[in-house]
Amino acid sequence: MDWKIELIAIPVTDVDRAKDFYTKIGFNADHDHRVNENLRFVQLTPAGSGCSICLGEGITDAEPGSVRGMQIVVASADEAYRQLVAAGVDAKPVETLDWGKFTYFADPDGNQWAVQELPKYN
Structure with a gap:
């Protein structure tokens, strides 16, 4: 059985600001849907990635900027x-x-990211 990581919640204070930030650096805005007054789901995917991130309201109770x-x-x-x-x-x-x-x-909330170029082995 395959176990695939496909979605990771990123806690933010301002969903629109975060969505603008991630799309500005090249993430694709796949989905933005307000389910109800307490739940908004925004999914973004880096180009070429099989895993997306989600932002929103009512998505996670993690502290914004804690990732x-x-x-x-x-x-x-x-x-x-x-x-x-x-x-x-x-x-x-x-x-x-x-x-x-x-x-x-x-990101604007302080969630920290590393960007790696893998070493080239002969």
């Missing part, structure tokens, strides 16, 4: 860094480690 350790894998950390900076994101310059190249950023 740490979310990681996205890209073909080029340098290109990702340039794209983030061009979108106005305060991304950290690319760091090269034995297990890949990384840049880091946070």
Whole structure:
């Protein structure tokens, strides 16, 4: 049996601000639906990803900005860094480690993300 991670809730204070931020950095806005006055569901997917994030009202009781350790894998950390900076994101310059190249950023609520370029082994 396959167990696939397909959706991760990201706690935010302002759904529209967060949706604008994530679409500005290249996530696709897949779904935005207000179910009722207490529940709004927004699903966003990074280009090429099989896993999405969801934002909204009534989605999670986690503290906005409390997510740490979310990681996205890209073909080029340098290109990702340039794209983030061009979108106005305060991304950290690319760091090269034995297990890949990384840049880091946070969303407007402080949820923290790592962007990794996997090492190329021969």
